[in-house]
Amino acid sequence: MTIPAPRLEEITPGNLDAALGIRVRPDQEHAVSPVVKSLAEAYVHPGIAWPRLIVDGGRPVGFLMACLGIDWYEDGSVLRSGLWRLNIAAGEQGKGYGRFAVESVAAELRRRDTKQLYVTWHPGPDGPEGFYLGLGFRPNGETSGGETVGVLELD
Structure with a gap:
């Protein structure tokens, strides 16, 4: 028996409500915008934004x-x-889905012949800096809107 692996799905009318239902922990809400804002940004940045729902075993x-x-x-x-x-x-944090997400974006960027993957994160003890550093991102000395800018070299 094969255990299904997490996968990415394009946002469609059929999974829109599921995407909008994704909520981070209350103590993280200040550090990341809600999905509804991301989808609005995707709408006004067509061709630039690449939104995806992360699904595991149908959930x-x-x-x-x-x-x-x-x-x-x-x-x-x-x-x-x-x-x-x-x-x-x-309720899904700490199960490898964040790593899966970063690896999926890296794979898409490699497919597009992109050599660097950028990310910004909320600084401080309640931010995700340790997560990103653990995946190989390094601060590049810049900030964006008060957030740390990190880069991962894609080989």
Whole structure:
């Protein structure tokens, strides 16, 4: 018997409510925008935003949104791709879904011949810095909206 692995699903009318139902822990809500905001941003950034529902065994466990060639400085001088948003459901954290999400975005960026994966995170003891550092991201010395900017080199 094969155990199903987590997978990504495009957001569709059929899974929209499941995506909107993803909630992080209350103590994390200040550090990540809700899925509804991400989907609104995806709507106004077509072709750049890459939103996906994370599903395991038929149940929704998280949401991610990658950015594909976003205009980092709003002047067209630097385009970057990376993990824009990551929301793992409160009861599903610590089960490897965050790692799966990052690895899935990295695989998509490699497929697109992108050499670096960027992410920003809320600094401080209640933020996800340890998670991202543990996956190999390194701060690049920049901040964005008060958040730390990290980069993962994709080989």
